[in-house]
Amino acid sequence: MLRHTLLFTGYELGVMRRNLAWPIIGIMQPVLYLLLFAPLLTSITPNGELTEALIVFTPAALVMIALFGSMFAGFGMINETRNGVLERLAVSQAWRPAIILGRVVKDMLMLVLQSLLVLGVAALMGLRISLAAMGLMLLLMAVTGLFAANLSYGLALAVRDENGMSQIVQFFLLPLMLLSGLMLPMSLAPDWMQTVAKFNPLYYAVEAGRALFAGDFSDSDIPIAFGIFLVLGVLALTWSVRSLRKLAG
Amino acid sequence: MLDIPTNGENVIIEAHDLRKTFIAKRGRGKTEEVEAVRGIDLAVDEGEIFACLGPNGAGKTTTVRMLATFTIPTSGTARVAGFDVVKEAAKVREKIGYVGQAGGVDDNAPGRESLVLAGRIAGMSRKEALARAEELFAAFSLSEIADRPVKTLSGGQKRRFSLAIGLVNRPPLVFLDEPTTGLDPQNRANLWDEIRALRDQGTSVLLTTHYLDEADALCDRLVIVDHGEIVAEGTPEKLKKELAGDVVTLRLDDLDGARKVLAAQPYIKETQVEGDSLRAYLDDGEHGLPTLLRALEAENLAIRSISLDRATLDDVFLKHTGRSLRDAA
Numbered sequence: 178m179l180r181h182t183l184l185f186t187g188y189e190l191g192v193m194r195r196n197l198a199w200p201i202i203g204i205m206q207p208v209l210y211l212l213l214f215a216p217l218l219t220s221i222t223p224n225g226e227l228t229e230a231l232i233v234f235t236p237a238a239l240v241m242i243a244l245f246g247s248m249f250a251g252f253g254m255i256n257e258t259r260n261g262v263l264e265r266l267a268v269s270q271a272w273r274p275a276i277i278l279g280r281v282v283k284d285m286l287m288l289v290l291q292s293l294l295v296l297g298v299a300a301l302m303g304l305r306i307s308l309a310a311m312g313l314m315l316l317l318m319a320v321t322g323l324f325a326a327n328l329s330y331g332l333a334l335a336v337r338d339e340n341g342m343s344q345i346v347q348f349f350l351l352p353l354m355l356l357s358g359l360m361l362p363m364s365l366a367p368d369w370m371q372t373v374a375k376f377n378p379l380y381y382a383v384e385a386g387r388a389l390f391a392g393d394f395s396d397s398d399i400p401i402a403f404g405i406f407l408v409l410g411v412l413a414l415t416w417s418v419r420s421l422r423k424l425a426g
Numbered sequence: 427m428l429d430i431p432t433n434g435e436n437v438i439i440e441a442h443d444l445r446k447t448f449i450a451k452r453g454r455g456k457t458e459e460v461e462a463v464r465g466i467d468l469a470v471d472e473g474e475i476f477a478c479l480g481p482n483g484a485g486k487t488t489t490v491r492m493l494a495t496f497t498i499p500t501s502g503t504a505r506v507a508g509f510d511v512v513k514e515a516a517k518v519r520e521k522i523g524y525v526g527q528a529g530g531v532d533d534n535a536p537g538r539e540s541l542v543l544a545g546r547i548a549g550m551s552r553k554e555a556l557a558r559a560e561e562l563f564a565a566f567s568l569s570e571i572a573d574r575p576v577k578t579l580s581g582g583q584k585r586r587f588s589l590a591i592g593l594v595n596r597p598p599l600v601f602l603d604e605p606t607t608g609l610d611p612q613n614r615a616n617l618w619d620e621i622r623a624l625r626d627q628g629t630s631v632l633l634t635t636h637y638l639d640e641a642d643a644l645c646d647r648l649v650i651v652d653h654g655e656i657v658a659e660g661t662p663e664k665l666k667k668e669l670a671g672d673v674v675t676l677r678l679d680d681l682d683g684a685r686k687v688l689a690a691q692p693y694i695k696e697t698q699v700e701g702d703s704l705r706a707y708l709d710d711g712e713h714g715l716p717t718l719l720r721a722l723e724a725e726n727l728a729i730r731s732i733s734l735d736r737a738t739l740d741d742v743f744l745k746h747t748g749r750s751l752r753d754a755a
Contacts, residue, residue, distance in 0.1 A: 181547060188543045192535050195575075261528030265591070268494045268524045270516070271547045425497040 181272045185279020186286070193283065203246050204291045207238040208298050214360075215302070221365075231304040236386025237359040238299075239292050239318055240379060244354065246291065247325035248346050250284045251333030258337050258424060267421065274418045277330050281414070284326035285319045292318045310389045313399070317389070320406035321382050327413035334420035357383050378405050438599050438630045439470035439493060444502035446488050462488040464654035465502070470632055470647075472598070475625050478634040479641040479739065480651035481751055486634035487527060487603055489651070493632070494524045494601045507599060520548075523592035523600035527607070529584055530591065533577035537568060537587040540576070541594060548595035555594075562590040566620065582613035589620065593629075600624065602633040606640060618644050638739040638751060650743055657746040665742045670695040672711030673737045674718060676704045677730040684727050691721055698744055705744070707737060 222229035357379035381402035388396030507521035545555030
C-alpha cells in the first residue's frame with residue numbers, strides 16, 4: 178500500500194520536475210501579496226511595524242498557496258479520466274487509494290516546499306519565528322494540503338469537466354477566503370461574520386498559523402486545525418476513491 | 427444460453443449470462459435505464475485470438491470492461507484465468523493486460539517512465555522494470571522514442587506504447603479494446619502482426635473491433651455482438667460457410683419480384699434485401715451466375731447492375747441482424 182503510494186508520488190514528482198515553471202509561477206501570487214499587501218497592514222498593528230504585520234499576514238499567504246494551488250490539483254486528473262490512464266490503473270495491480278494518495282502526497286510535498294520559499298521571502302522582509310513554530314506551520318500546511326488536494330481530486334472525478342470544475346472551485350474560493358480572515362483578521366469583523374467564520378475550516382488554519390507565529394503554542398486553534406484537516410482529509414480521500422470507482426459506471 | 431463449443435483446451439475466459447444496466451441521467455432528475463449488455467456467454471481458449479465484432483454501441487466495450495474487472499456486472503458471472511471477476515478481482519488483475527480504447531498512456535511523460543511505473547506496480551524492482559521496458563521497446567521498435575514526451579509522438583507510436591504497457595507484467599491474457607481504430611492502413615497491418623506474434627508466444631488475446639476485415643484476418647474465433655447480445659459465434663470460416671461462399675449483389679427496379687424468383691432457385695441458399703439492392707447467397711458463384719441471369723431474364727426483370735463477391739462477415743452480420751454493419755453504427 179505504502180509502496181504503491183510512493184511509486185505514484187515518485188512518478189508525479191518526475192512529471193513536476195520536467196515542468197518546474199508551473200509551481201514557480203504558483204508561488205508568485207503569495208509572494209506578491211507579502212511584498213505589496215503586508216506593508217498595508219502595518220497601520221493596524223499595535224506598534225505599526227512591518228514585522229508585526231508579517232506575523233499576521235504570512236500564515237495567510239501560506240494558506241493562500243494551499244487554496245489556490247492544491248484546490249486546482251485535480252484539473253490534471255480530469256484529462257486522465259478521458260485518456261484512459263485511470264481506467265488502466267484501475268484494473269492494474271495498484272492499490273486503488275494509492276492512485277489518488279500518491280498524487281496527494283506529491284501535492285503536500287509541493288506545498289511544503291512552496292511554503293518554505295514564501296517563508297524565506299518573509300524572513301528577508303524581517304519575519305522572525307522559532308524553528309518549532311516553523312516546523313509546526315509546515316506540518317499544518319501539509320495537512321491543509323491533504324484536505325484541499327483530496328477534495329480537488331474528488332471534485333475532478335465527480336465533475337469530470339474542466340469548465341464545470343473551474344466554476345465550482347471559483348464559486349467556493351472567494352467566500353472561503355473572505356471568511357477565513359485571510360486578508361484581514363476576523364477579529365475586525367462584525368459578530369455575525371465571526372460566527373459564520375467558525376464553520377470555515379480555513380479560518381482555523383489561518384488562526385492556528387497566527388498563533389504559532391506569535392509564539393502562542395497553547396492556543397486551542399492549533400490542535401483544532403490539525404484535527405479538522407486530518408479528519409476532512411480522510412473523508413475527502415474516501416470520497417475521491419469512491420468517485421474513482423464510479424468511473425466504471 | 428448459448429452452448430459455445432471450444433477446442434477442448436484450457437479455457438481462459440468463461441462468462442455466463444453477463445448483463446450490465448447503466449442508469450443514465452436524462453436531466454431534471456430523470457433517469458433512464460440503458461441495457462448495455464443483455465446476457466452474454468463467452469468461452470475463450472488459452473492461446474487464441476478471440477474477437478468481439480459489432481457496431482459502435484453494441485456493448486463490446488462494456489463486456490470487455492466487465493471481464494477486465496473495471497465495470498461490475500449487474501448480473502451474471504465470469505471467470506478469467508480461473509478467478510471470479512467480482513470476488514477475486516485482485517487475482518484476475520495479476521493475470522491480465524488491459525489496453526483500453528483511449529490508450530491510457532500519460533502524454534506528459536516519456537513512455538519509459540510510464541512503462542517503469544507500470545512494471546513496478548506489478549511488483550518488479552526498479553532494475554527489473556527497466557529491463558522489462560527495454561525488452562518491450564525492442565519488440566515494438568520504440569527504443570529510439572522511449573525518452574520523448576508521449577504527446578510529441580504519432581498515433582501509431584502511442585498505440586504501440588499502450589500495447590507495451592499492457593504487456594509489462596507478461597500477462598497470459600490481454601484485452602485490446604478497438605486496438606486499431608484511427609490508425610492508418612500501414613500501422614494497422616503492423617499492429618496485426620504484433621498481435622499475431624503475441625498469440626505465437628502463447629498469449630491469449632480478446633479484442634473488440636467494428637472492422638470486418640480485422641476480425642476476418644486476425645481472429646481464430648469470434649462472436650458478433652449487436653444490441654448487447656451475441657447474434658453469432660464461431661470461426662470466421664464457419665460463419666461464412668453457414669451462409670454461402672459467394673454473394674451476388676443486384677440492383678433492379680422490382681426487388682420483391684426478383685427476390686421471389688431467386689428464392690425459388692435450388693442453388694440460391696438465401697436472399698437479403700439491403701436498401702435498394704438484393705443480395706443472393708450461393709456456393710459456386712462463377713457457375714451459378716449465368717443460370718441466375720437466365721432465370722431473371724425469363725421473368726423479364728431488368729437488371730441495372732450486378733456484382734459477384736466472396737461473402738464477408740458483413741453478410742453474416744446482415745443475415746443475423748437484418749442490417750449491414752456499415753449502416754449499423
